[in-house]
Amino acid sequence: MSTQLFQSLAISLLLGGLVGLQRQHVDSPLGGVRTFPLVTVFGSLCAILAGPFGGWMVAAGLLATVAVIALGSRQVRTESDRGITSETAMLVMFAVGALCVSGPMMIAVAVGAGVAVLLQFKPQLHGIVTKLGDADIKAIMQFVLITFIVLPVLPNETYDPFEVLNPHEIWLMVVLVVGISLGGYISYKFLGHHAGVILSGLLGGVISSTATTASYARRSVEQPVMVPAAATVICLATGVSFVRILLEVVVVSRTLLPAVAPVLIGLMVVSLLFALLYGYRGSQSPEMMPAQENPSELKSAILFGGLYGLVLISVAASKEHLPHSGLYVIAALSGLADLDAITLSTARLVESGRLSVDSAWRSILIAALSNLVFKSGLVLALGDRKLFRDVAWLLGLSSLLGAAVLWWWR
Secondary structure: OHHHHHHHHHHHHHHHHHHHHHHHHOOOOOOOOOHHHHHHHHHHHHHHHHHHHOOHHHHHHHHHHHHHHHHHHHHHOOOOOOOOHHHHHHHHHHHHHHHHHHOOHHHHHHHHHHHHHHHHOHHHHHHHHHHOOHHHHHHHHHHHHHHHHHHHHOOOOOOOOOOOOOHHHHHHHHHHHHHHHHHHHHHHHHHOOOOHHHHHHHHHHHHHHHHHHHHHHHHHHHOHHHHHHHHHHHHHHHHHHHHHHHHHHHHHOOOOHHHHHHHHHHHHHHHHHHHHHHHHHOOOOOOOOOOOOOOOOHHHHHHHHHHHHHHHHHHHHHHHHOOHHHHHHHHHHHHHHOHHHHHHHHHHHHHOOOOOHHHHHHHHHHHHHHHHHHHHHHHHHHOOHHHHHHHHHHHHHHHHHHHHHHHHOO
16 A cells, blocks of 8 residues: 555656646746645645545645645736746646545546646647637637537437437537538648648548539639649549548448448549649649638538438438439439538448448449539539549549449449
C-alpha cells in the first residue's frame, strides 16, 4: 500500500512540475516550477488524509488553495495582467493531485498533461480564434445545436410499417454528414482562400463535391484560361467524395465495407488519375478557392434528414414490394441529388439485416454513377465547353468501369 502511495505522490509531483515548467517558461508571476508541484502534492496529501478523516479534508484543502491563490494573485497582479489562467490552472492541478490518489491514474495523467499542452499553445489557440469569423462561430454552434440539443430529445423508436423511420437514428446520420462537411469547412477557413488547386479539390470533396463542381464550372466561363485547373479540382473533389462514402460505410456498416470498398476505390483511382493528367496539363500556381457555405445550417440539416428518411423508406418499400430493378431506380434518382442519403440508408439496412450486401453495393455504385452524370450536366449547363469535354472523359471511363463491374458480378 505504501509503495502505491509513493508512486501516486511521485506522479503527482511530476505532473505539477510539468505544468510549473511551462508557467515558469512564460514568466507567470503567480507560480512556476516549485509552486505547481507543491499544489499537486498538497492535493494528493488531502486525498490521502480523506481516508481516515473523511472527504471534508479535500474540501478544506481546496478552500485553502483558493485562499492562497487569492492572496498571491493580489500581491503580484498588475494592470496589464488581467487573466486568471494561472489561478485556474492551480485549482485544476490541485484536483489532479487528489485524483492521483483517489481516482483513475490514467485520467489524472491525461488531465495534467492536457493542462500543460493547453497552456503552452496559447498563441496558436488565439490565432485559431482570430481566424474564425462570426459565420464560422455560428457554424460551430449550429453543429452543437444539431448534435447535443436536437439529437438527445428525438424519440428512439420507429413510426412506419417497415420499421425503418427512427427519428433518433435518422438525425444521427445527419450529425455524421454535417460533421464531415464541417470538418472540411473549418479546414478551408484555416488554409484560406488561396488553398491551391490540390487542396481546393481535397477540401471541396470533403465539404461538397457537387457544390465544388458548380463553382468551378462557373469560373471556367469567367476565366477560360483556368479550365485545366477547374478540371483538376473537379476530378479531385469527385475522388475524395468516394473516400467520404467509404468513411460513412465504415461508421454505419462494417458488413458492407468489403463488398463496396473495391468498387469505390476503383472509381476513386480513375478520378485521381484524371486529376493528375489535367494537373500536369494546366498551371500549378495557386488558385483562389470559391467561398464555401456553412454546412451546419439547421434548414439544410432538416432537408438532408428528410431526404435520408425518404430514401430509407423508399429502399425498404422497394425491397418488400418491387423487384431489384425498382431498388436500383431509386438509387439512381437519389444519386442525382445526393450520395450520402442512399449510402447511409443502404448501409443501415444491411447492418439491420433488411437488405442484402449484394443489393446494397450495387445500389451505391449506381448512385455514384448517377451522381457523375448529374455533375457532368452541371458542367454542361454552367461551364466552358472545354471543361465539359474533360469531365465527360471522366464520366465515360467511370461509367464503363461501373458497367463492367455490374455486368461481371451479376
